[in-house]
Amino acid sequence: MAQPSTQRLMSLYEDMLRVRFFEEKIDRELFPAGLIRGLTHLYIGQEATGVGVIRALEPQDYVLSTHRGHGHCLLRGSDPVRIYAEILGRRDGLCRGKGGSMHLCDMETNFVGCNPVVGANIPIGAGLAFACKYLNNGRLTAVFFGDGALNTGAFHESANLASLWKLPVFMVCENNRYAISVSVERASAVIDLADRAAAYGMWHETVDGMRVWDVWEAASRAAEVCRSHQQPVLLVCNTYRFVGHYTKDTLRYRPPEEARDEFREHDPIHLAERQLADDCAVDMRQLVDLRDRVKREIDQAAEAAKRIAPPPAQWALEDVYVEQG
Amino acid sequence: MSNRGERAQPGDAQPEPAGPRVREVAYALAVRTALREEMLRDERVFLMGEDIAVYGGVYGATRGLLREFGEKRVRDTPISEAAIAGMAVGAAIGGLRPVAEIMYCDFLSIALDAIANQAAKLGYMSAGQLAVPLVIRTSAGGHGYAAQHSQSLETWVAHIPGLKVVTPGTCADARGLLKSAIRDPNPVVVIEHKALYQTTGPMPAEETLEPIGVAQVVREGGDVTLVSWSAMAGVCLEAAQELAGEGIEAEVIDLRTLLPADFETVITSVRKTGRLVVAHEAVTYCGFGAEVVAQLTERAWGDLKAPPVRVGSRFAPIPLAEPLETYVLAGKAQVIEAVRRCARG
Numbered sequence: 098m099a100q101p102s103t104q105r106l107m108s109l110y111e112d113m114l115r116v117r118f119f120e121e122k123i124d125r126e127l128f129p130a131g132l133i134r135g136l137t138h139l140y141i142g143q144e145a146t147g148v149g150v151i152r153a154l155e156p157q158d159y160v161l162s163t164h165r166g167h168g169h170c171l172l173r174g175s176d177p178v179r180i181y182a183e184i185l186g187r188r189d190g191l192c193r194g195k196g197g198s199m200h201l202c203d204m205e206t207n208f209v210g211c212n213p214v215v216g217a218n219i220p221i222g223a224g225l226a227f228a229c230k231y232l233n234n235g236r237l238t239a240v241f242f243g244d245g246a247l248n249t250g251a252f253h254e255s256a257n258l259a260s261l262w263k264l265p266v267f268m269v270c271e272n273n274r275y276a277i278s279v280s281v282e283r284a285s286a287v288i289d290l291a292d293r294a295a296a297y298g299m300w301h302e303t304v305d306g307m308r309v310w311d312v313w314e315a316a317s318r319a320a321e322v323c324r325s326h327q328q329p330v331l332l333v334c335n336t337y338r339f340v341g342h343y344t345k346d347t348l349r350y351r352p353p354e355e356a357r358d359e360f361r362e363h364d365p366i367h368l369a370e371r372q373l374a375d376d377c378a379v380d381m382r383q384l385v386d387l388r389d390r391v392k393r394e395i396d397q398a399a400e401a402a403k404r405i406a407p408p409p410a411q412w413a414l415e416d417v418y419v420e421q422g
Numbered sequence: 423m424s425n426r427g428e429r430a431q432p433g434d435a436q437p438e439p440a441g442p443r444v445r446e447v448a449y450a451l452a453v454r455t456a457l458r459e460e461m462l463r464d465e466r467v468f469l470m471g472e473d474i475a476v477y478g479g480v481y482g483a484t485r486g487l488l489r490e491f492g493e494k495r496v497r498d499t500p501i502s503e504a505a506i507a508g509m510a511v512g513a514a515i516g517g518l519r520p521v522a523e524i525m526y527c528d529f530l531s532i533a534l535d536a537i538a539n540q541a542a543k544l545g546y547m548s549a550g551q552l553a554v555p556l557v558i559r560t561s562a563g564g565h566g567y568a569a570q571h572s573q574s575l576e577t578w579v580a581h582i583p584g585l586k587v588v589t590p591g592t593c594a595d596a597r598g599l600l601k602s603a604i605r606d607p608n609p610v611v612v613i614e615h616k617a618l619y620q621t622t623g624p625m626p627a628e629e630t631l632e633p634i635g636v637a638q639v640v641r642e643g644g645d646v647t648l649v650s651w652s653a654m655a656g657v658c659l660e661a662a663q664e665l666a667g668e669g670i671e672a673e674v675i676d677l678r679t680l681l682p683a684d685f686e687t688v689i690t691s692v693r694k695t696g697r698l699v700v701a702h703e704a705v706t707y708c709g710f711g712a713e714v715v716a717q718l719t720e721r722a723w724g725d726l727k728a729p730p731v732r733v734g735s736r737f738a739p740i741p742l743a744e745p746l747e748t749y750v751l752a753g754k755a756q757v758i759e760a761v762r763r764c765a766r767g
Binding site: 191195204209214217225227229231238250251258261262418419 | 468494497499502509511512513514515516517520539544546548549550551583586607608
């Protein structure tokens, strides 16, 4: 494995901080204050996978995400004020308050969107990849999904077709070990999830999804194969969510010490800090300053979003249909 | 690209010779004509589905198109309805104009997430950032195929905001509505009728677009308004001709589009006749006829001289044996009986 470049690792670390602080703000403040309607799924613990993969993509590439997609959206470059505004259901939200946490979309960054029907984004991603190949525009389509989605028919149908038609779709399985409450061991007959790709003759790789540099390297290889050979790839990132499936999760299905131990041993942010200090000789004070700056940015974004008004009721009937142009 | 495995067959799509203004063609050829014209007009239009390329479609509606347009644009898929519909959604977002075939509307069940949760809602949920200009072609109707290949499930999709639903019952509409569907910037479900594919009817010689959302008065009459769509519209026309012999003049309206439906044309007619019969092949219970009746009673109650009457199939799965299927499916006899009852009421 190549020695990490200090500059790039710092940048990946900063991205992870941004996502972590963004989610902690929701977990500790916005949700408990009753400002968020419905369901909210946090990405805390999984930052290295999103950062490593999305930083291996080009701006013109499409990204499709899941119900747990705040981080992916932020990493594609959306304004955090507009993401918060959408999650809070405000008028300047990315989707004018229509979608909320589970339906973020920002086509200015080619973030096609979150999709909370598990597995549904996989054929859509394959279809986008089909369009890219048809139009010969050189774009990749990256589709994020969890271990749970690997058990849907939509995954299997799409994997077969993407491989058969050689579509440039980059499938990213964020294996956080639980589909809501059901563990991979209790849901999948095959524990090595990349075997699912082997069944369809797809290029595949498995990576420690808690180590951002490793994810970035693996994702760069996968993207290269996908783009230059015009074929689907599956990257399985083994990760873990330190928090519940959603903000009201009772976590009855896993022992309380499991998350504590995982956090102590495999927190991706802590692992990156150690790597920066040990391998790149970065001064800890520099990291502390960076944390403070990013945290301040996120706090300001959340405060700005809170000041935005809700949408007027009559917007509810707009955008049901596209007018014939 | 090569087009292995396909041989030219009689009836393959060919450049149309100059001819009379209206030609008699098979409904399947009308569908094929629309697909071919739109593929010639717009490079972004492509077809995907089961058995549509080499085989030319189980009803011949895509025959000859692989040879003319090649494998890039006419694509046989594996038996993967969820992926067919889901990929069509993605391809539409990515700038193409997919026409995906779900062979029987009974199989919409397998593709319905992509259609009802994704295609119908992504434009809305993204506040107009995404558009899904997608066509799902499928077939409905009883024709001797028993319970899982015979249903008329138009209400499944007509209930979903964000979709459009058209049900062509004539050759002219099979072509003209499909062409409009392909050009529409929204997802459109085109429900053809399998008993019609090999029947013939008039189709304009010139390229003609039929507007989505506009009903057609196919027979004028002053006594009863008879509303229908798909193959049942033709049955209603035959029934109206028989009823004329006993002195009842039915005004027959082919609704043609169920979403958005043209209730104005129906209301205008009921203001004249004061009586309404709605006939469809789907089961009566929760059929789209209920919506037509509700709209009319809400909006034109004062013009009704008699209670509206619905005609639909009996409340059972559709069986195979001919006497059983005939007993379950609504047909001309039920329409005639209903119109008589309404006219007397």
